[in-house]
Amino acid sequence: MAGIGRLTGTVKNYDWGGTRFIPKLLGEKQESSTPEAEFWLGVHPQADCTVSGPDIEPVLLRDYVAQDPVARLGAKVNADFGNVPYLLKALDVKNMLSIQVHPNKKAAVIDFEKEEATGLPLSDPKRNYKDRNHKPELMVAMGEFWLLHGFKPEDKLRATLDSVSELNFLAPVFAEGSYKGVYAYVMELPQEEVSARLRVLLDRIIPLYKAGKLEKSSEDFWAARAALTFSETDRGIFSVYLFNVVRTDKGQAVFQDAGIPHAYLEGWNVEIMASSDNVLRGGLTNKHVDVPELLKHVVCEPTEPELLSGVRKGKEIIYKTPAPDFELSGFELEAGDEVKINPVTTEVFLLIDGEAELVAGNASVKLHAGEPSGVIFPGQEVTLRASGKSLIYKASVPA
Numbered sequence: 001m002a003g004i005g006r007l008t009g010t011v012k013n014y015d016w017g018g019t020r021f022i023p024k025l026l027g028e029k030q031e032s033s034t035p036e037a038e039f040w041l042g043v044h045p046q047a048d049c050t051v052s053g054p055d056i057e058p059v060l061l062r063d064y065v066a067q068d069p070v071a072r073l074g075a076k077v078n079a080d081f082g083n084v085p086y087l088l089k090a091l092d093v094k095n096m097l098s099i100q101v102h103p104n105k106k107a108a109v110i111d112f113e114k115e116e117a118t119g120l121p122l123s124d125p126k127r128n129y130k131d132r133n134h135k136p137e138l139m140v141a142m143g144e145f146w147l148l149h150g151f152k153p154e155d156k157l158r159a160t161l162d163s164v165s166e167l168n169f170l171a172p173v174f175a176e177g178s179y180k181g182v183y184a185y186v187m188e189l190p191q192e193e194v195s196a197r198l199r200v201l202l203d204r205i206i207p208l209y210k211a212g213k214l215e216k217s218s219e220d221f222w223a224a225r226a227a228l229t230f231s232e233t234d235r236g237i238f239s240v241y242l243f244n245v246v247r248t249d250k251g252q253a254v255f256q257d258a259g260i261p262h263a264y265l266e267g268w269n270v271e272i273m274a275s276s277d278n279v280l281r282g283g284l285t286n287k288h289v290d291v292p293e294l295l296k297h298v299v300c301e302p303t304e305p306e307l308l309s310g311v312r313k314g315k316e317i318i319y320k321t322p323a324p325d326f327e328l329s330g331f332e333l334e335a336g337d338e339v340k341i342n343p344v345t346t347e348v349f350l351l352i353d354g355e356a357e358l359v360a361g362n363a364s365v366k367l368h369a370g371e372p373s374g375v376i377f378p379g380q381e382v383t384l385r386a387s388g389k390s391l392i393y394k395a396s397v398p399a
Contacts, residue, residue, distance in 0.1 A: 003378075007041060008050045011026075015095070019035060021090065021268045022037075025372045036092060037093075047087065073346055084346050085326065085397060086273065087274075088272050091271055093264045096265050098236070099263045101260070102278055103259075103280070108278055130276070134258050134276060138272050140393070141250055143250050146247055147248070148263040149243065149254055151242055151301065158174065164201075169197070180295075180300040187282070187295065191233065205224045206227060216266075230284055231286075235283050244303060260303065272326045308320075325397070333384075334389055338385045339383070343382065346376075347375065349373060350372055351367040351391070355367065355368045356386045
């Protein structure tokens with residue numbers, strides 16, 4: 001058994017996606033005519049990823065793993081998870097995503113069972129819980145990338161509520177009820193008052209946005225864009241001022257744990273997460289927003305954004321997180337560079353730039369634009385070899 005294979009991914013054509021990053025990965029010479037938002041690699045039911053190789057007839061990765069889970073996952077990962085526990089993605093965020101919160105593992109199990117008992121189909125747009133799993137996430141920027149991440153530290157939030165005249169009404173609410181109080185207040189505010197208060201704010205900032213007078217570091221920029229992208233009555237616009245606006249540069253990463261409110265705003269990234277689709281939305285969306293469920297799970301406390309640069313181990317940069325489900329590594333290689341890998345479980349590779357190959361014994365799988373992804377399995381040492389200057393990411397599980 002060669003222990004390596006080529007992997008095909010699944011493209012998601014969400015309307016917030018761009019037309020350049022994913023077509024570039026897939027070797028397209030022109031931009032896509034339709035949005036290509038995400039490229040999925042994993043065993044998730046919505047990811048029809050096929051593995052093939054020197055001794056593997058084309059088959060869905062989840063089916064191939066299921067044929068011999070102990071050998072292909074490794075004994076420990078099979079015992080702990082019973083399947084590949086992560087989902088690897090590439091994202092092209094042209095337009096803003098909804099504000100999101102994900103439940104922790106214990107809550108996901110309880111709340112999934114409760115919702116199942118109601119008989120609401122998994123496909124129903126009002127469904128909150130699609131599975132029994134948590135969904136911690138890590139993203140690594142592929143260039144300048146902007147996001148919302150957690151509540152601002154107290155001094156910064158107080159300064160914002162004092163300096164933005166249209167939000168002065170929230171300053172005493174924050175002083176009396178702290179983070180939980182002010183967030184619940186804006187999420188439960190009658191829609192008529194939401195619309196009236198946002199109208200005053202948007203009448204001031206939208207003309208500035210359209211005139212190009214707002215910087216991306218300003219909450220006003222993203223609030224105006226949100227109003228024009230979604231709705232000028234979307235209460236999620238308040239959250240743009242409550243949360244940290246974070247810029248990351250190429251190679252910097254941000255970890256989103258359970259309960260941390262966040263939203264991707266603009267840019268390209270590589271993302272890894274626990275294999276789940278549990279999302280509670282908090283606005284900036286046309287989709288279902290279940291305020292009571294959201295407030296039950298959101299972590300209402302100050303967050304100081306931590307930009308992770310990874311830990312270098314030889315030519316490998318490892319992004320450490322508390323999540324037991326996944327570990328992401330990056331390789332910045334020059335022509336002729338080689339890295340020896342002894343996989344602990346099913347490990348997925350995604351090539352962003354350059355050309356490389358995975359070699360096990362006499363078998364090899366080449367990675368290049370058009371066929372950027374491969375997979376390796378435990379039991380045999382694999383060599384990652386670059387034929388040119390290359391950037392590659394590897395998804396695995398902490399050893």
